[in-house]
Amino acid sequence: MHELPSVNDLQSCAMYSHHNIWRDALVPERTFHYYHPDSKGLNFSALMDDVKNAPDGSFFLLHPCAHNPTGVDPTEEQWREISYLFKVKNHFPFFDMAYQGFASGDLDRDAQSIRIFVEDGNLIGCAQSFAKNMGLYGHRVGCLNVLCNDAKQAVAIKSQLQQIARAMYSSPPVHGILLVSGILSDPSMKALWVEEVKVMANRIQSLRTTLRKSLEQLSSSLNWEHITNQVGMFCFSGLTPEQVDRLQRGFHIYMTLDGRMSMAGVTTGNVSYLANAIHEATKFG
Structure with a gap:
């Protein structure tokens, strides 16, 4: 059993639910490499090594888009390489699709990785959530x-x-299910929902750009390209626990100690304050 780590192998994902699910189901698990803390991007070579070295027929949990917590997604070509190796190794990919539409603003584009696996002849599982993209x-x-x-x-x-x-x-509550099925079965309502998801994604992308530019205009000595390179609701800022603590104590800005912040909480009204606070908290390492 191979499960997705939050930050390479630097720390546990105990705060996230996947580990609890496997533990309660008495399923043994291992983590594989994904995030590179230096580049603040994908550790693709280490990921591929772990896929290659895993026992044939292993179960892998994957995020198809808007990876939580890092905001780092493989490129289309990298997904094709991953899919090919999965087919060779007879691994079973299980996709946790929690943020469709939040990576690119395009529902079809955000599902591209799943289609690649299916086209390659992989058998797959997919848990699709409407909790976020339908509110x-x-x-x-x-x-x-x-x-x-x-x-x-x-x-x-x-x-x-x-x-x-x-x-x-036994049987789930029906109200939310009826809302989703009603929207998806009505062409005009579905079109409106698709457009509103795009608006949400574009807002987050715009604020990523604004936050990065604001930090650069403050003449920060750090590289903030990862803010716009990452996608989705969350940004793995690269802030240390000490810097996160400075933000909490000095500016009342809160995020997890691994530096993950919710981009959905950044607004045009607070982005300048956030940039100034991050600049002050990171001035001295």
């Missing part, structure tokens, strides 16, 4: 898809999933 966080609405070899395998997997669901929640 239904409290409802936790989503769907689970598993691509099977044939109808017989599909029936067997479905029966197992039904047993698990029966023991966990």
Whole structure:
């Protein structure tokens, strides 16, 4: 079992839910390399080595877009290389699609990695969440898809999933599900939703650009290119725990100690204050 780490192997992802899920299911897990703290980007060579060296038929948890917590996604060509190696190794990719539309503003583009795996003949699983991109966080609405070899395998997997669901929640609340199905089944409502998702994504991208420019205009000695290179709701700022503490104590700006901040919380009204605070907190290392 291979699971996605938050920051390479520097620290635990215990604050995130995936580890709790595997532990409670009594599934043994290992982490693989993903984020490079120096480049603040993808550690692609180490990732590929881990995929290659994992036992054949391993289960990998992947984020298809807007990776949480790093905001770092593979390129299309890198996804193709990953998919090819998965096929060679007979690994099973399970995609956690929690932020579709938040990486590029385009729902189809954000699903490109999944399509690459399917086109290469990989069997896949995908957990799709509408909690964020439809504003239904409290409802936790989503769907689970598993691509099977044939109808017989599909029936067997479905029966197992039904047993698990029966023991966990029996039947889910219907209100949020009806909202999602209503929007997706109505062409005009779906088109409006797609446009609004794009507006949200564009706002976040615009504020990334503004935050980076503001830091550069303050003559910060640090490189802030990763702010605009990363995508999605979260920015892995590269701030140290000490710098995060300075932001909390001196400016009442709060983020996780690994430097992950929510770009959705940055606005035109507070971005200058945020940039000045980060500049002051990072002046002396």
